[in-house]
Amino acid sequence: MASGISLKELAAELKLAPSTVSRALNDSYEISEATKKKVISMAEKLNYHANPFARSLRENKSKTIAVIIPERINNFFAQVMDGIEEIAQEHGYHLLVYNTHEDVEREKKIVNLLLNGRADAIVMSVSSQTSDISHLMKLHERGLPIIFFDRVRSEIPTTKFITNDYESAFEGTKHLINQGCKKIALLTLGKDLSTTKERQRGYNDAILSEGWELDPALTLYCSHEEDSNVELIEKLLKSSDKPDGILASVEKLAFATYQTVKKTTLSIPSDLKLISFSNASVANLLNPSLTTITQPAVSIGNECAKLLIKKLTKPKHYELLDQVITIPSKITVRESTLVE
Amino acid sequence: MASGISLKELAAELKLAPSTVSRALNDSYEISEATKKKVISMAEKLNYHANPFARSLRENKSKTIAVIIPERINNFFAQVMDGIEEIAQEHGYHLLVYNTHEDVEREKKIVNLLLNGRADAIVMSVSSQTSDISHLMKLHERGLPIIFFDRVRSEIPTTKFITNDYESAFEGTKHLINQGCKKIALLTLGKDLSTTKERQRGYNDAILSEGWELDPALTLYCSHEEDSNVELIEKLLKSSDKPDGILASVEKLAFATYQTVKKTTLSIPSDLKLISFSNASVANLLNPSLTTITQPAVSIGNECAKLLIKKLTKPKHYELLDQVITIPSKITVRESTLVE
DNA sequence: ATAAAATGCGGAAACGATTTCGAAATTATG
DNA sequence: CATAATTTCGAAATCGTTTCCGCATTTTAT
DSSP: OOOOOOHHHHHHHHTSOHHHHHHHHTTOTTSOHHHHHHHHHHHHHTTOOOOHHHHHHHHTOOSEEEEEESOSSOHHHHHHHHHHHHHHHHTTOEEEEEEOTTOHHHHHHHHHHGGGSSSSEEEEOOOTTOOOOHHHHHHHHTTOOEEEESSOOTTSOSOEEEOOHHHHHHHHHHHHHHTTOSSEEEEESOTTOHHHHHHHHHHHHHHHHTTOOOOGGGEEEOOSOHHHHHHHHHHHHHSTTOOSEEEESSHHHHHHHHHHHHHSSOOTTTTOEEEEEOOOTTGGGBSSOOEEEEOOHHHHHHHHHHHHHHHHHOTTTOOOOSOEEEOOOEEEOOGGGOOO | OOOOOOHHHHHHHHTSOHHHHHHHHTTOTTSOHHHHHHHHHHHHHTTOOOOHHHHHHHHTOOSEEEEEESOSSOHHHHHHHHHHHHHHHHTTOEEEEEEOTTOHHHHHHHHHHGGGSSSSEEEEOOOTTOOOOHHHHHHHHTTOOEEEESSOOTTSOSOEEEEOHHHHHHHHHHHHHHTTOSSEEEEEOOTTOHHHHHHHHHHHHHHHHTTOOOOGGGEEEOOSOHHHHHHHHHHHHHSTTOOSEEEESSHHHHHHHHHHHHHSSOOTTTTOEEEEEOOOGGGGGBSSOOEEEEOOHHHHHHHHHHHHHHHHHOTTTOOOOSOEEEEOOEEEOOGGGOOO
8 A cells, every 4th residue: 555665676676686685775794885875875766665564573573662551641651751752762663652541451451462562562550440460460471571660560570660659758748747737638549559559658657757647538549530539539628527738649639639629618728738749830830839749750761761672672681670760759849838 | 582372383283274274363254163263262272462563564554553743741632642542442553652842853754764654544743843844745645644633734635633723713812802902912833833824813813803903023933942932921021012911822832821920920810811722621720720722632533543544444435535624622711811 | 966156274475574595706815 | 826715695484474276075056
């Protein structure tokens, strides 16, 4: 259909063997400079482009990396993607992108699709629903290089890139306490998420370090649906012992909190202080501006891609060791946690 | 490396010819139900997955669509992507995604990469820098199906999906006028962008319909860099005849306007009213909340993918006619254009 | 009972590249 | 000048599918 000239045809035009033309185009030492030039100029003239599938079939690699994210409308994941793409493009790699929409069934389907080797490797962040990981195990057992970022699974022995979730949540909670909060709630996603666990641990430890007790009712496990989250938060804010501080594990939940507060007579930060993990550039434009824990999203993407491409291009020299690499987040204090 | 069993090996295991196994797996009428069942169960047992490159090579199609966008951290484009992916996944298509970062040179590189047939078709929105389109012409001449959305190029005879840019800009400007604005500025991107032209035409006609004169100084052509945009807008807001209303062509410029206003003594909406094309869900959380023209992003993505897949699967029955399909936007009035 | 048609499957070519192996042609060496 | 070494290139195999063509065998029609 949209195919152009083939190597064989190009060779015929040049009165050379296909093997020679192939070598010339791949800059083989076996070919004289003279013929190389002839081949290259003719290739350009005839608009020759190597068929990527023939090459992939022969070489058993596709120069393609699959990226699986749970959400696209999310500044963190979008920035990670940009970070991955930057490095990938530099090395001639293409990106297949899949959005699971936080749905583990979709995640399974996508992962199974990748079992056929369409991509040379996978970079992913699991969905918040993901509990059983047999589908991921199968991928790894098949020998497909896989790197996790942000939402990782320690059961799979490979390299993971994350931010300092525990410390950031600890510091974030401490910040709320320093600003005078006495009762702090944690808004988070799925229980099985590595980020949830770590951030909750940081939150818990900060609470306990004050000699306070942990109140399970103050940890909310939210969903991916704005409406039900608002309901959940509304119930929290209307309860008898409502919190005066909130740590949101993802920006979506901070936004939901704003939406909820708008429906009440409460106001931020006087009645409720709010801090959130977020990479939103509009954090300082919100009303009030949002105190954020900003993750090094682009760097995380960069590092994932760099390591993966090393592994793919020099398999002998690089391994995806079973390790977790942490890149720290940064807290930016704004009005939402201000003492008045 | 990560490859499993091949069709030939599967056939050997079954003591059948590869051709038979292939036909059985593809549910050919030539194969008896009995052998089909045997083949399928053995395929599952041995975890057989067809090599996609061998298939692509043979069939000359990849079940892959390339999507080229100018920006990833942008609610509109992210939603369009989601819309495309939804339909693509339903039909077993994969998505190769490329971000040009509004850079025409990157766009050219990416487009040239796609000349080799790695993708069966392309869905794209051109960069704001794109003026010369010979690289896009080449794609089209090669016979590669291509669909434009939002930022289109009429020179390429294919189907384009856009929103009602002219009417929306006209209505948006009228809205500012109705709210009492006497001097309205237009913030937009590249001069060659189809959206810029149409929205400017709508803006112009709205101004002229009042019997006012057009002031070229009130149309700002911004870049993709936040800092320089803020500078530009700051100069506008500090000029002797500064505007009392702004129509922003993209949400990024509305955000830049907020940032700029924060640096001045002005306030929205009392000194300056603001309306913007935007698909940001946080529009109502901004300070003040932002009056928006919301584009039907997901629908646009859906329609692009639907048409393209029809064209790819039934080439005889569907053509990418040279036409523009318009899906209307919706204006949501909020505080940023309120009369006090 | 025989011819015709349908059914079920196998063999081999084809898709377009890379690469192994080997053979000329050229140059260097004794 | 004869032989060895080095360049430079070609023939053919290969990757894993799909599909054209062919050939039995069975079923249906005459």
